[in-house]
Amino acid sequence: MALTIDITGMPAQRCVFAPSPLAELIGDPAAVRAAVRELLEACATAFFDEAWRQVEHQLAADARHKADLCTRLGLEAALAAVSPAITLTGGRIRLDKLQDSSTSAAGDGVTFIPSVYGRPHLLTVHAPGWRPVVQYPAADRHDGRPVPMELVRHRLDAFAHPVRQRLCRTLARGPHTTGELAEAWHLTPPEVSRHLAVLKKAGLLRTTRRGRYVRHSLDMTATAALGVDLLAGLLR
Template sequence: MSVTIDITGLPDERLLFTPSPLAELNAMLHVLAEPAHHPALHGWASSTTATIPPELSERLLEADFLWRSSRADFLVPGLPGATLADELDAVDRIDDELYVTGALITTCGSSRLARAASPLTDPAANERARELALARGPRQAAFADRLLADPPAVRALVRRMLEDCESAFFADAWRRVLPALAADARHKADLLAHRGAAEAVAALSPAVGLEQGEDGRRRIVIDKLQDNTTSAVDNGGVTFIPTVFGRPHLLVVHAAGWRPVLQYPAAEADLPEPVSLALVQQRLEALAHPVRLRLVRTMARGPHTTGELAAAWQLSAPEVSRHLAVLRKAGLLTTERRGRYMLYQLDLAGSARLGSDFLEAVLR
């Protein structure tokens, strides 16, 4: 499963790497709403929550579905500005129909409302939006009702809330992370200029790649638990926004009518690279077999030869070899040759990461 962005015929200079204050604020708000997604930021989330004024906390709680389980597209700008105010000005220039649809996509979960049927003008779309919002709770329903009844008033409230976040906590956090974000964006832009789009895109994450199909089409493919396709050709290009607070998510704006945007975790030393969802699934399937699980239990205690494993579990050597091949292909074993013997041992560090790899893959 993946999100695919078609960039066939798009000049490399239309790939933009740049930080975004609004996108990073969006990531911070998500951390505050879902701290369990970001265990490394528990300290920041706890201290920030404790210092936010109660009145602002209430407003953030009311609107947190804009960034909790998914993100409103207008909070991840396709053409970032220099300041948060610049980007909020750009959001103000979006027409009501696009803004409301972007907000209600988040309010109503993963269901995408049809662009041809605006909930502001189409009775069936309006009813469906209210239905989906109500299913997600009374706060979502109240927000949807207010937004559908008076979009300008709700838009103004959201803007004031985001401006209050800047003075409450965002400005200080943004000053701390901006140098790292700017450096990461410059590095990716240098890769693009000197080594081409494939290397620049590959440097974003092992979960992102540039594919050239047999049909000659070029596509950016992002490993996600969904299947969606969009085109960058008709929307002016693709924007790549580094984030510190968004890790481990790969946030993709891919809805029709929006410039495609990928918000990716900025490079950070000493962090293990994320693995693909396919590899996580392969490892889970490898460990699900009862015989392989017994072998793993033995190899977790130390290195063993094929013969030792066969004797320990009353199996034939060829049968053990077949199971070891599956575990090796899944990257769960380390090997060491001693003379004519090959010793196999469970990769404890890699196996310990399986739980976090799984969570990162499904949260991506």
Template sequence: MGVQIDITGLPQERIVFGPSPLAELSAALHVLSEPAHHPGAHGWVTTTAAALKPDLQSRLVEAEFLWRSTRSDILLPRRPMPSATLAQELDELDQLDDQTFVDAALEINTAGCELRTAGGRSPLVDAAARDAALERASARGPRQRDFAHHLLTDPGGVRAWIRRLLEDCEQAFFADAWERVRPQLAADAREKTDLLRHRSLGDALRAVSPAVALEEDPRGRRITVDTLAHARTDAVQPGVEPGLTFVPTAFGRPHLIVRHAPGWRPVVEYPVATAELRPGPGTSELMEKRLTALAHPARIRLCWALARAPYTTTELAKGFGMTAAEVSRHLKALRQAEMLTTRRHGRYVQYQLDVTVVARLGSDFLESILR
């Protein structure tokens, strides 16, 4: 599982870190659409939503599938280093040809379905391909059907409508939000850049997230982003400026967004670490180990004791009528799930449940599947 980004042969200077106002605006719009994913932003959501004018609220509802369940490729930066202002990034979006823009907008609108017919014909020029795209959009609901119809009949008009919508969001609430979070995002990008330049790519990736890792073997080098999605892309593609862009986000936690569509520069949007936020949930594999470790009734009983006081293997075996070997196997499963702390007293080792880890299990599970 996860998204693999092949970086074989990519010069290290082609890997860049930088904040993107366009990406941060789309993350903020996702928070407004799915506030349950972001309980820490409840106050901001309440205040911002209450201040939105009805017309803007209505237009946001029309377009929310572009950022609600996943992120459209057009809402992540195009340039290797994201531009400083939203206007500049929207100008770069305007430079896309109609075919590229329509393909990206339709892809999110039809839940990742293939957009071209078997002959590779475009829905902009081929009636059969257009009918197929509209049928797939209709299966997603009337709002998506209407959007796809307008996009295919008037792509320029839809592009202008989306730009006006994002500009109105900037004026209504995002300019203030961006001014507040931009220094933090810029500082985080500088920190990761320094790690990349003065230490190693692996160190920089570990600082990004425990869910991002570098893999190297005789076949090449890959960056793996641990998500429940499964995909791969290349940082070196024909017709695309080679490289990989990492974009920090304050609004995006807990999500890790990866743009991996062919023909687009790969982008990884990652949540920044703040003093107010605890560490993330770790990898999906670690979450599976924790859930599996707690699925055994004997381990639940051991946890009952270990949550209250530290015990040795012998003490637990006597207290629960088990052999020392049985207790050791159960403790091993809990240790591998990183749910125990240990203390050594001479030749004795005492184990205790790490209650902070267990207390976070529900929220960690939610974060790992939302990532």
């Protein structure tokens, strides 16, 4: 199963690598995009802001790297770095393992968006009159170096405890202090601190200090990569 994008006649500069489609939404005041933007702004504080701050530098760096490859070595090299499931043949971009279909990029080009949450899958969106969009897995934070299997086991053990699972559900939604976590889950602050220490030792927590308050949040990148790291360790 595959998707073929016809890029015959498409200028190279119309192949866009961007860390987020939000700029395109802001630039187009059409009613649907305006509605999507309003929804995202309303949800940002509650759901997205902290998670985006954790990954935005990684995604921006990945997009810059792919754009640089496209400029220096050509589109074929950039696509090869995106995924082995993408090939450029005879003026057509082919994405394997997707539903059989085809679309054209001759007018508006193609946008490639890195993501840390969909590995190892590619996601494509295309419709008549719309620019094709391909979401691909960003390069690992550890630059392709394998995570030691001992660390993977340590992280799995850290997630295995039911109390830490409950704490992580809260921490995944945003930063919290030890006192806030204790109150939310009817635990004592020392008990919460012990569980947070286990998560921090496993490299699964981010900690920030604001004044006299220390706030903890779940490292979404490390958590999202855990399944991939486990598989890589088993196949090593």
